[in-house]
Amino acid sequence: MTAFVELNEVTHVYGGGDGPPAVDGLSLKVREGEFAAIVGPSGCGKSTLMKLATGLQKPKAGMVMVDGQRVAEPIKITGMAFQNPVLLPWRTTLDNLLLPLEVVQPHRQRLRANKDEYVARAEGLLEKVGLKGMGAKYPWELSGGMQQRASLCRSLIHEPKLLMLDEPFGALDAFTREELWCVIRDLQAERAVTVILVTHDLREAVFLADRVFCMSARPGRIIAEREIGFARPRDLEITYTPEFAEIVHELRGHIRQARAAA
Structure with a gap:
């Protein structure tokens, strides 16, 4: 399998010393798209995995590859969204x-001369996530779910090849969370971007992922890998089927065993 993201026997210790490792012998491969x-x-090191894959942390041992290149510094082809939307309150x-366009090249060079083009791109993203006409609002004028929609748009504005999602829906109510599952499902299908989602919600993982x-x-380290064979696009109704519940139960069993072995 040709991997777009590959971690091979990676060990990481925060601070670079001889303390206990956050991950040890961690290997996985994620295909493009x-x-x-x-x-x-x-x-268990889920967020550490994300930092290693994006070059925000360097491994003590092992190799990290993204898009055919060894990762030795923060990579520019990545968009990120977190549980906290982290929107600047003084900016609309x-x-x-x-x-991100003010930071990431080549957009940084082009932004001033092509401002209208980028504004149109941003407004198009807002419309796709149900925030049409909300660009002039400040974050404090938006609900939590609306802020998270805006955060997803920001992570995609520079058209990254890799999207990293760290518990982006964890702080939302169940109904809003499921709405946003469908938003990210549709955005990923439209753009064919490679996505790595870190989550504690097993239903979320099974609904959204090709592999868990x-x-x-x-x-x-990786102790189990589960291919999710449900056809796309997936509707929320699938989460109420016995087949879906069986996979969630299987994954819960792996986590239960991992906790018992700790």
Whole structure:
């Protein structure tokens, strides 16, 4: 399998010393255009995996490859969204979306001369996630779900090849969370971007992902990999089927075993 993201026997210790590793012997491969989900016990190294894949942390041992290149510094082809939308309160929603373009090349050079083009791109994204006409609003004028929609748009504004999602829906109510599952489902299908989602919600992982990777307790490594064979596009009704529940139960069993072995 040709991997777009590959971690091969990676070990990472925060601070670079001889302390206990956050991950140890961690290996996985994610194909280009694939939607992968990472689940596991709390503190198992899921977020560390994301930092390693994006170059925000360097491994003590092992190799990290993205898009055919060894990762040695923060990579520019990545968009990221987190549980906290982290929107700057003094900037409008539109200006928050444009923020990555002020940092990431080549957009940084082009932004001033092509401002109208980028504004149109941002407004198009807002419309796709149900925020049409909300660009002039400030974050404090938006609900939590609306802020998270804006955060997803910001992560995609520079058209990244890799989208990293770290518990982006964890702080939302169940109804809003399921609405946003459908938003990210549609955005990923339209753009064919490679996605790695870190989540504690097994239903979320099974609904969204092509494959789910389950990590052990700390130090983290992959202990199970589950292909999700449901056809796309998936409707929320599938989450109420016995087949869906069976996969969720299987993954929960892996996590239960990982916690027991800790």
